[in-house]
Amino acid sequence: MSTLVIAEHDNATLKGATLNAVTAAQALGADIDILVAGAGCDAAAQAAAAVAGVNKVLVADNAPYEHQLAENVSLLIAEVGAGYDYIVAAATANAKNTMPRVAALLDVAQISEITSVESPDTFKRPIYAGNVIATVKSTDAKKVITVRGTAFDAAAAEGGSASIEAVDSAHDAGISSFVGEEVAVSDRPELTAASVVISGGRGMQNGENFKLLEGIADKLNAAIGASRAAVDAGFVPNDMQVGQTGKIVAPDLYIAVGISGAIQHLAGMKDSKVIVAINKDEDAPIFQVSDYGLVADLFDALPEFESKL
Amino acid sequence: MKVLVAVKRVVDYNVKVRAKADGSDVDLNNVKMAINPFCEIAVEEAVRLKEAGTATEVIAVSVGDKACQEQIRTALALGADRGIQVETDGAVEPLVVAKLLKGVVEKEQPQLVILGKQSIDGDNNQTGQMLGALAGMPQGTFASEVVIDGDTVNVTREVDGGLQTVALKLPAIVTTDLRLNEPRYASLPNIMKAKKKPLDVFTPADLGVEVTTHLTQVSVEPPAERQAGIKVEDVDQLLDKLKNEAKVI
Numbered sequence: 133m134s135t136l137v138i139a140e141h142d143n144a145t146l147k148g149a150t151l152n153a154v155t156a157a158q159a160l161g162a163d164i165d166i167l168v169a170g171a172g173c174d175a176a177a178q179a180a181a182a183v184a185g186v187n188k189v190l191v192a193d194n195a196p197y198e199h200q201l202a203e204n205v206s207l208l209i210a211e212v213g214a215g216y217d218y219i220v221a222a223a224t225a226n227a228k229n230t231m232p233r234v235a236a237l238l239d240v241a242q243i244s245e246i247t248s249v250e251s252p253d254t255f256k257r258p259i260y261a262g263n264v265i266a267t268v269k270s271t272d273a274k275k276v277i278t279v280r281g282t283a284f285d286a287a288a289a290e291g292g293s294a295s296i297e298a299v300d301s302a303h304d305a306g307i308s309s310f311v312g313e314e315v316a317v318s319d320r321p322e323l324t325a326a327s328v329v330i331s332g333g334r335g336m337q338n339g340e341n342f343k344l345l346e347g348i349a350d351k352l353n354a355a356i357g358a359s360r361a362a363v364d365a366g367f368v369p370n371d372m373q374v375g376q377t378g379k380i381v382a383p384d385l386y387i388a389v390g391i392s393g394a395i396q397h398l399a400g401m402k403d404s405k406v407i408v409a410i411n412k413d414e415d416a417p418i419f420q421v422s423d424y425g426l427v428a429d430l431f432d433a434l435p436e437f438e439s440k441l
Numbered sequence: 442m443k444v445l446v447a448v449k450r451v452v453d454y455n456v457k458v459r460a461k462a463d464g465s466d467v468d469l470n471n472v473k474m475a476i477n478p479f480c481e482i483a484v485e486e487a488v489r490l491k492e493a494g495t496a497t498e499v500i501a502v503s504v505g506d507k508a509c510q511e512q513i514r515t516a517l518a519l520g521a522d523r524g525i526q527v528e529t530d531g532a533v534e535p536l537v538v539a540k541l542l543k544g545v546v547e548k549e550q551p552q553l554v555i556l557g558k559q560s561i562d563g564d565n566n567q568t569g570q571m572l573g574a575l576a577g578m579p580q581g582t583f584a585s586e587v588v589i590d591g592d593t594v595n596v597t598r599e600v601d602g603g604l605q606t607v608a609l610k611l612p613a614i615v616t617t618d619l620r621l622n623e624p625r626y627a628s629l630p631n632i633m634k635a636k637k638k639p640l641d642v643f644t645p646a647d648l649g650v651e652v653t654t655h656l657t658q659v660s661v662e663p664p665a666e667r668q669a670g671i672k673v674e675d676v677d678q679l680l681d682k683l684k685n686e687a688k689v690i
Contacts, residue, residue, distance in 0.1 A: 201607065202570065203579050225600040229582050232535070232570035241536050241655035244565045254659065259564055260458040264467050267659040307613075308579035311595060311606040324601075328689070352690060360619065370585065370599050370620055377479075377559065377619065379601075385689040395457055402667055406687045408679065414672075423670035423687065426679050436676045441690070 133162035133252075136213050137186075138221035138231070141168060141176035143198070146183075148325050149222035151286035154183055156279040157220045158287070159249035163187045166294070167212055169205050171198035181296050184288035188295050194302040199310035200226045206233035207303035213238070216274070223278040223380075231278055240272040245380075247283035261376040262399040281324060282382035282403055316371060323374070326355035328385045329404070331374055332367070333359035333397075335390020335411065335430055339367040344434040345389065351441045357381065357401075359391045375400035390430050393418030410434070442589070442611075444487045444496045445551035447542060447569075448480040448516050450509040451562045458562075460661040467661055476512040479557025481519075482617040485624040486587060487555050488520035495589050496553070498522050502545050504538050506531055510640060517635035518627035524640035525549075529652060535563070537645075537652050539571035544648025546576050551612060553594065558583050558616040569616035579609035583618040 135157045140147040150166070157164045165188040168177045177191040190212060196204040209230065213219040219234060221227035223245045235242035246255040247265070254269045255277070323329060330345050330352070342356065349356050357374040358367065374381055376399040386404035391397060393409070393416055401407070402421050409422035412429050419425040426433060452458055453473040461468045476484075490496035501516035502525040503509040513524035527541045546554060559566035573580040581587070581596025585604065588595045589611075597606045599618045627635075645652050673679045683690045 199605075202582070203573070206574060225583065225598075228566050229570065229580075232567035233574035233580075235567070236536060236539060236571035236574035239536075241534055242565070242567050242571075243656065244567060258664065259661075260452070260467065260562055261564070262664055263458045264460050264661050265664050266661050268656050269659050270656055272655050305577075305579070307577075307610045309608045311608050313600075313603065313605040315602040315604075322601075364619065369603070370618065371601065371603050373619075376561065376564065385683070385687075396454070402664075406683070406689050407667075407670075408683070419672070420669045421667045424679055424682050425670065425672045426676070427672060428676075433676055437680070440676060440680055 134216045135160055135162045135164050135218040135220055136216040137164055137166045138209060138219065138227060139166050139168040139176060139180050140222055140224050140226060141170060141173060143170045143173040144175050146176045146179035148286060149224050149281045150180070151183065151289060152281035152284045153220055153222040153279045154185060154287040155284040156246065156249065157218070158185055160218055160252060162217060165190060167192065167209065169197040169208055171195050177296055181294040182290050182292050184291040186292050186294040188297060190297050190299050192299040192301060196302055196304040200230065201308050201310060202230040202233050203305040203308045204303050205230050206237060207305060208301060209234045210237040211301060212299060218275050218277060220277045220279060222281050227278050231276055235276040238274055238276065240274050240276055241270065242276045242278065243268060243270060244278050245280040246277055247280050261395050262402070263395060280380060282380055316369065320349060321353065321355050323355045323357055323372070323379050324381055327383050328352045328354035329357050329381050329383045330354045330387040330389065331357035331359065331391060332362055332389050333391030334361040334365060336362060336367060342368055347438045348434065348441065351438065359397045388418050388422070389434065391418055392416045393421065442496050442553065443498050443500065443549060443551040444490055445500050445502060445546065445549055445554045446483050446487045446516065446521060447554070447556040448484065448501055448503045448512050449477040449557070449560045450474055450503065450505055450512045451477045451560050454478055454561055460663050464660045464662055466658070476515050477557050477560045479559060479617050481624045482621050483555040483557050484516045484519050484521060485622045486617060489622065490589070491520065500525060500549060500551070502527065502542065504529055504533065504541050513640060514635050515627065517638045518632040519625065523638055526640065526642045527648065528642055528644055533652055534655060535565050535567040536571055536655060537650070538568050539575055540650045541645060541648055542572050543575045544650055553611065553613060553615065555615045555617065558618055569614050573614045578612055578614050580614040580616070581607055581609055582616040584615050585618050585620045587615055587621070
């Protein structure tokens, strides 16, 4: 039995989500290889080889893979993955884009965002915005799986000494091309990797008021998130959205400010270790999941909280 | 340019779904059903392309039992021209839906297929990408902007760190994210008109597709319940609890 883990990386660095996927792969009980597909991705491959518990790193370093275009990368993964029993990736935007194409090329189901491995063919995954946890059994010989990162601890990034092997296979489907990207530059930790997250909702009233969160985020080294309501209202960009259709986070401390607590938002944060809610509506559903609730006007509470930290 | 839009009948997003007590399945008795919110955004985008003169015809397709005709009619009331139902016994897996949609794509030869990025029941986020692979079409998933430019479509996508723009050769697949547009409400006259628009029904066999099962649901259960904690009096008490009780700051 063998497992191919697809690395999440930006050519220069290996992303932390890969480490959670490796832990999930370990639970499958098979030998683990990692595939790094990119262009000029040697540094990411070196980092993958250092991950504990990895047997071999396969590197496909070719121009068509530079921007992770799903049309090209899926052809590569389907080809390389043909020799494996499991193909596993963390459920990042890249993997969500690419892995279903891989599954379809191999004529198998994809098992999306698993949160536990019950046995080699049986998995748990949340459905209906996490209101229900389904146990599903796969009858496919080859299994394509994405992993919810928050449900699995990160594997050790150091201590491994996997061999690195080049894969000389350049698939260019020739039907798509990269035009450009706008990546938010921030000194703060990534939302899905931060140990503290502070999020604002509709109660913030406008985007300008998110500055009230920034001072606190700076002091706590926190990432800043938002509810869908705040994104829909145009206060902040969508990549800050925490929830069923946004990012799933599970930090040590989650501070929800001016967020009522719709089920779609809870789906994205309720596995956080400690939840704090600040809301002036004492009946807001967010208080039903918070460890510490403060009924207060956020415009009074936030400056006081920041000054006393 | 012909545009195909896929719509799915799902539990209304306001409903809090629960597992049945015996854990056999989710309890969907007497639950309000609706068009999947992301599919509604897909219909809106297609209708806007038609209003802009870019699309010539908008076809709404759904896979499911007869009840899903209700959601096809919703799409028709929102401005789609005609409907197609692919009749199956209840829900089928995303891979099968993708194969059925590929059959419809072969029949209708649309230049653009727009789908929701995920349905809010299964939360799979697979069908559009699978259709892309099966039909050999490029995809712009999680789209926040779609611009047709001759035989190319430029799609701006919501990705982890921000936005990415890709250029796709038509015919192509687009899956919608929340900010692509704000869907309109159907007017009463349009709801009445929608009842008279054509709606064809196909079986999987008509499309040459065998309905297969790759995943079986063993059981369902409620998630681990989180107990409500305490209310603190003021900011001082909150800081004290976080420092000394929870020890997280």
